Amino acid sequence: MSEYLIAREELEFLLWDWLDLAEDCGDAIDRESADAILDLSARLAASAFLPHYKTADRIEPYQNESGVLALPEIGAALREYAALGLFSASFPPELRGLGLPSLLANASFAQFLAANVSTAAYVMLTTANARLLAAFGNPAQIEQFALPQIEGRWFGTMCLSEPQAGSNLGDVATRAVADGEDALGERYRLTGNKMWISGGDHDLSENIVHLVLAKVAAPGAPPAEGTRGLSLFVVPKILPSGERNDVAVAGLNHKMGYRGTTNCLLNLGEGEGAIGWIVGPPGQGLPQMFKMMNEARIGVALGAAALGYRGYRHALVYARERTQGRPFGAGGGPSQAIIGHPDVRDMLLAAKCYAEGALALVLYCAKLVDRAEEDVEAEALLGLLTPIAKTWASEYGLAANDIAIQVHGGYGYTRDFDVEQLWRDNRLNTIHEGTTGIQALDLVGRKLRDGAALALLRGRIAQTAIAAAALPTLAGHALVLDAWWQRIADAVETLRDAGPGGMAANATALLRAFGHGVVGWQWLDRALLSVDAPEDAFRSGKLWACRYFFERELPKIDAWLRPIAAGSDIGAAVPAEFL
Structure with missing residues (x-):
């Protein structure tokens, strides 16, 4: 296996x-x-x-x-x-x-x-x-x-969401009251509830270290409102004294995938309050937590890419072994392997583009992580591409798994084959660490605000296009890529002028167009490494996948950009009672 x-x-x-x-x-x-x-x-x-x-x-x-x-x-x-x-x-x-x-x-x-x-x-x-x-x-x-x-002896979690506060962390109600100071820093007592905590409790490690977002409050006073009042606390399951902390599991969430990962509702402070130590200064919890969230976004994207890739590999092996049907129009003869059918090859090319494209995109971001501390351009590109990588990999890794089920036919949705579980596992990744809509608002509202990061990205895309334009087999792709990116850039400008309502109404459409544009650029960039190896099946496969993405996938950008250019507001305008 x-x-x-x-x-x-x-x-x-x-x-x-x-x-x-x-x-x-x-x-x-x-x-x-x-x-x-x-x-x-x-x-x-x-x-x-x-x-x-x-x-x-x-x-x-x-x-x-x-x-x-x-x-x-x-x-x-x-x-x-x-x-x-x-x-x-x-x-x-x-x-x-x-x-x-x-x-x-x-x-x-x-x-x-x-x-x-x-x-x-x-x-x-x-x-x-x-x-x-x-x-x-x-x-x-x-x-x-x-x-x-x-060392891997203790495991960790991130405790952000609450039953009433998912993506809107300003509504976090967990409160922290000062409780003195010791060798680990300022100590607090925390009370509240944390929901959807992966790894929140288990018997797999010696201890569990929770990083908890909460709001500092004086005894008897309400905590501050909004995200500016959030501070970060380290709250271990087992205290340094060896005693059990006041962190209780109120229940387990049962998910459609990732079933081996415990997912808990945690109650902090059923007794005198969970003991935690503030990390850094008060009020800096959200900026600090973004370091963990951004790493987790890349991690989720890598997992989505890996699951999509494994699903594609299953489908490819199955299509080569499974015999079913005859060439279209043939009057008889033996059954052929289903990879001989053009529709199946079309599906496999799509899955290849999605799975390999997602893996490449995430590893490109990993390289930017290595450069970001010393290179301001790498840091800016990483910030711009993080919501793209998280969304594109999780949506199109899932699409590759969906195709894998289809290629398997009726066997694909049975538990005898891995592809149905791979799809269920991957379905969670479009929600993990922020839904597509949340990532879109991050892209449009923050990452594209001043245009500097986009200019850096366009510069790298231009370098690839110039190199491709010099090669007869790729010159046409270079022109197509440049044309699509000009339209994406125009859409960015349109949304900048649209005001908050217009931006929110079309942010997800722009995110999807942007993601396809980035992956198209990277497919062309890798194709540059494959043009001189026509007898190499692996590298020739990259050229075919690049061609497929340019012919079948990049045209989808038009459907996402047309409503932006037209100023469509249907998502905001439709009355809720008509849904």
Whole structure:
């Protein structure tokens, strides 16, 4: 079954040929060491994560008097992962990490996400939690709470949403009252409820470190309103004294996918109040949490891409083996493999474009992460592309899984085949870390506000178009790409002048057009590396996929942009009673 995970040839092409991993590794990691890490990841993903993929879907976590219990195989796999130091992969040596570039660490992690996304989710949440603490916590908090997570002994969560406050964090009602000071900093007592907390409780690790958004309030006084009053607190399940903190599981949420990842409603302060330590200054909770949320957005996108990729690989193998029907118009003869039917090849090309395009987009963002701390242009591009990567990968990774079911026909929606579970798992990713609509408002309302990041992106797209224009086989694509991007840029200007109502009404349409434009650019950029290898089936496949995307996918941009140009307000104008 490991042949259905991320193909090594794919990773080598993306990492070394396209994204030039060597320039990010420096002297610390050579090609041989990087390859050894990828080999190790592929073997461990196949031997420890993949075998319980379907079991964890069937045997969900449950709660009894001792707490929340998860499938033992999940804990065993994560202990193997920790023993090999992979929780620490992307952390610097001074934090006891391996110091891998984000690009290499994400390529490694993609194998685990493809093998078993619900088990790998514990890793994603833990590393993001530890990275936030390493960035904003004081030395004692880093030592006490971040380092055990980097070692993989403790796991972490992010506690933002509440039953009444999902994406609108200004409505958070959890309150924190000062409770003195100790070696870990200013101590508070927290009371409130947190909903949809992945990894919120389980028996898989020694401790769980919750990062909780709450509002500081004086005793007996209401907390501040809006997001400016939000502060961030580190709230462990087990206190440094060894006592159980006042954090209780009120119930488990049962999801259609990611069933191996516990998802909890947590009550903070059923007794005297959960003890937590403020991270950084008061009122900075949301800016701090964005560091974790943005990392999680890239992580969700990588998982969506990995699931879509695995679904595509299943469909490709099935289409080559399954015989059904004869060529259209043929009077008789033996049945052919269904990959011989043009409609099936069309579906497989679409799935290839979606899955490989999503994986490439997310790894491109991972490379920007490596550059962002020292390169303001990389930081700006990363900010612009984060909502694009999160949305496009989660929507079109899911589309690849949908196609995989269709290619399997009636078998595709049975539990005997993996593709139906891959679709269910991936369906959650369009909601995880912000829905498509939320990402669209982020893109239009924040990331495109001053035009500087878009100008940088257009510059990179122009470089690709110029290189492609010099090659007869790709020159036509260069003209098409430039034309579409001019229309996207015009739509951006239209929305800037449309006011808040117009922006909100058409933000999602622009996001979708923008995402297709970015992926089209990257397909052409990779095609530049494939034109001189006509006998190489792998690289020739890239050229065919690029052609498919330009002929079948980029024209969809027109349907998204026309309503923007026309000033359509139908979403805002339709009366609610008519829906």
